[in-house]
Amino acid sequence: MQARWVVRSRAAMLASFMLLGLVAAPAFAQQTGQVTGLVTAASTGEPIVGAQIVVQGTGIGTLTNVRGQYLLLSVPTGSQTIEVTRLGYATASQVVTVTAGQAATANFELNTEAISLDAVVVTGTAGNARRRELGNTVATITADELSTEPITKPSDVLQGRAAGLVIRETSGQVGGGSQILLRGVNTLATGSSMRPLIYVDGVRLETGLHQDSDEASARATMFDDIDPASIERIEIVKGAAATTLYGTEAAAGVIQIFTKNGGGGSPTWTFSTDQGFSQVGHVGPSEDPTGLYVNDCTSQPGCPSSGTWLRKGYQQDYTLTVRGGNTVPWYASASWGAKQGNIAPQAEDNLNFRVNFTFEPLKNVSVRSSNMYTKRDITWIPSGDNAEGFMLNVMRGQHDYSPGHDDSAILKMDLHQLIDHFLTAANITWTPTANVMQRLNLGMDYSQSDYTEERPWGYYSTPGGDREVDQALHRNLTVDYAGSWNAALPVPNMASTLSWGAQYYDEFTWGLNGYGEQFAGPGDKLITSGTLTDVWGEDWLRIASGGFFVQEQLGWRDRLFVTFGARWDGFSTFGRDFGLAMYPKVSAAYTISDHSFWPSWWESMKLRAAVGESGRAPAPFAAERTWASTSGDTQQPAVILSELGNPKVGPERTRELEYGFEGSMLDGRFSYDFTYFQQTTRDALLRLDRPTSIGTEQAILSNLGRVENKGYELSANATVVRFENLSWDIGGTYSQAHNKIVSLGPVTDERLKDRPVDAMFGDIVQNPNEMGVVPEFAEEYLGPAIPTVNWGLHTDVTLFRRLTFSGLGEFQGGHMHEASIARQNVRRQEWAPCQYVFDALQSGNVSNISAKERGRCDYNRASYGEWTTKGDFFRLRSLALSYRVPDRFLPANFTGATVRFQARNILTITDFPGVDPEVVDGGAGNSYGSYEYYNIPTPAVFMMSLTFNF
DSSP, rough: OOHHHHHHHHHHHHHHHHHHHHHHHHHHTTTEEEEEEEEETTTTOOOTOOOOETTTTTSEEEOOOTTTTTEEEEEEEEEEEEEOOOOOOOEEEEEEEOOTTOOOOEEEOBBOSSSTTTEEEOSSSSSEEEEGGGOOOOEEEEEETTTSEEEEEEEHHHHTTTTEEEEEESSSSSSEEEEEEEESSSSSSGGGGGGEEEEETTTEESBBBSSOOTTTTOOOSSSSSSSSSEEEEEEEEHHHHHHHOOTTOOOTTTEEEOOOOOOEEEEEEEEEEEEEEOOOOOOOOOOOOOTTTSSSTTSTTTOOTTEEEEEOEEEEEEEEEEEESSSSSSEEEEEEEEOOOSSTTTTEEEEEEEEEEEEEEETTTTEEEEEEEEEEEEEOOOSSSSSSSSHHHHTTTGGGSSSGGGGGGGGGGGEEEEEEEEEEEEEEEEETTTTEEEEEEEEEEEEEEEEEEETTTTTSOTOEEEEEEEEEEEEEEEEEEEEEEEEEEEEEEEEEEEEEEEEEEEEEEEEEEEEEESSSSOOOOGGSSEEEEEEEEEEEEEEEEEEEEEEEEETTTTEEEOOOOOEEEEESSSSSTTEEEEEEEEEEEEEGSTTSSOTTTTTTTEEEEEEEEEEEETTTTTOOOOEEEEEEETTTTTEEEOOOOOTTTEEEEEEEEEEEEEEEEETTTEEEEEEEEEEEEEEEEEOOHHHHHHSSOOOEEEEEEOOOOOOOEEEEEEEEEEOOSSSEEEEEEEEEEEEEEEOTTTTTTTTTTTSSTTTEEEESSSSTTTTTOOOOOEEEEEEEEESEEEEEEEEEEEETTTTTEEEEEEEEEESSEHHHHHHHHHHHHHHHHHHHHHHHHHHTTTTBBBBBHHHHHHHTTOGGGGGEEEEEEEEEEEEEEEEEGGGSOOTTTTTTTEEEEEEEEEEEOOOOOOOOOSSSGGGGOOSOOOESSSOOOOOOOEEEEEEEEE
């Protein structure tokens, strides 16, 4: 009986608990509610995508979708503060009352704010840092800033947007890359050593160029493989004081690209299309009505029926993106584009795919996966510095090399390039406690280029035809670990952040070049179809590098931050006797505006200073003695010394001192950033000749030189007008950078002492004002080849929160540019501004012609030096007019639509006497040269864009 009562009692208790659970569960669920709302730009009414929404004091947060909408779930009841942050906008917050089981509404209109000391940037450590903590400057470009810009390739994103950043167009052919320079030149090295490191979602991108095309005089860059529509923001880290933790190869700066995230709940779609054309204006001097026979070729054999070699290059792009998810935010995009060059058959097609997603497999563990695939198909035209260069032959008129002066024969040469580029990244973050964070970036950057060059059977210069194939493969692996520990110190108001980390990079490059000639007949060819075949070379290169760092940051009252640290690097190209390279850094940042004495209208003011080092690695095999195979007189195999090697060779070391200030005032209406920098590169790498008595004439790479580079940068942004139906923003950047060679060690060359690394020299007339005499020449220093002054100006005007006008102009100057086309055409008496000198020389009456005029226009004496002039120019980079369509005009299920009319490179102001003051011969691969040589000029681009959200 007792046992039965016990069993019944237990059953009753269990039933009671179950009933209590059924009653309590809904009651508990009703202790939370939801918060929803819309985030838009105050000036334009445009929805702000990717804004971060958090409930203060909780771990609850989300991102806005493409409609600017957000939804916060499971928000505790009562008064809650909702905060919204978005880079480029002022942070805003709002208090709402959350009712159990109900949805509260909090809408936000954000004002632009170019500089916010609480904005978060990536510094190379595990945790992100606020701007107020940094002793150096970091420039940021956001997707919102670019939403109205006509972007034809990723390098367009950077032009005129950041002080100290110079982007030089290098070719008018579509698919051609650009040169990227940060803070000028601080090295004697060339090529990739001049380029900044580029990271995409934490994975290092190959910074080099795709397979060379000497015939095209243009090269595609790997940076341009990135789809601009997928970029969320770009952070530009300039100078060794800021890039110490990135180690060897970071002395030229670092560009970090972050792609878009998902979030915002249910899937939202965006479709956009760009339709337009490019157009080349008058080519060459205005005195020549034919435009060097490019604009008007009717007097030349082979001229197209249109009477010009130029055409409007039709351009089209289509992009579809979708994003969504709460627990697993995801983003996906696909785009296809086709661009015609301005001379047939030049063209480029490209295909881009991206998939990003984030998930949390374990508590406090977050994994973000980022994946990109790009395919580019480029048809070049032969436009190089050789007898088969199309532009060279056209511009020289009857003094060309074409058969019967028919330049159309050259275009039968087939130059074709296929590029496949894949990049994948995994970013793993583990936060075991509130004070400890660890981050691991893993990724691979893989690209392959297939370049073919074929002169068909029956081609005028090689009747039997020939075919060349160049294949190149690049594979880079990134393993990057970092950790950080935040702690309060026993000293009042003091805090510490200790950071540590290690990186490993593995770079592999392979290339193969083959050639075949003398085919039996027309038709498609393989190299093996040729009667004569050859393998011109196979290259195989692997470089491994790695390092580790330690950094300590001390903070006082969230006002003063002092940071010191160091990085140690090993590199497979270092000499075996060198060991590790150590790069130290120290920086300080002080927000003086946090003091009570600071005026309230001046919201923020930060003083900062930093000193640090980073480096450049020596070239592969510079440290090792290497041998090459050859054959003797009897065709027997033999081995010869190829590289003597220097076991002591190490990296160049660049030390930089940087200081400046930044902040904002007048309710965020005006922001500013000023920086002065001074860089010194010691142990600069030079080739040192060795005595022939050691058995070889090979020079060895040694750490011998010293280079100085200094300058300053200024950026400012102002909201001139901010009314409900009218807003006007204007901003600008200005920078100068001047370098000089201090020492070349035992190498003596008085010409170069205290001259820029990129110094240009030339023969200059010494008796310029004498009349009727032969010019006397002497070599003189002319100036630097790379722009030393750069400024940009941009503006945005919005009416009625729907109609926006945007403009961006850029100036590059302080350098020299060689008008090689003019000089070469003078030699052939095909340069209209010199026609009066040609006539005088032919008549024999030169009494009224000065020696200076003859030094430029005498076809027997004209010098390159006399045609090397200031390369200053101002170019109107972009104009755009956009209109956000009212919702009442949208079809069902559409949530937004914008139409834009855009133009790019439509105006150039310059005194340069050549064809184009910006393009350089050799394309993006030309390191220090500043000369044009029968390049296709930079075209103007006109587009109409439509964007739909649904």
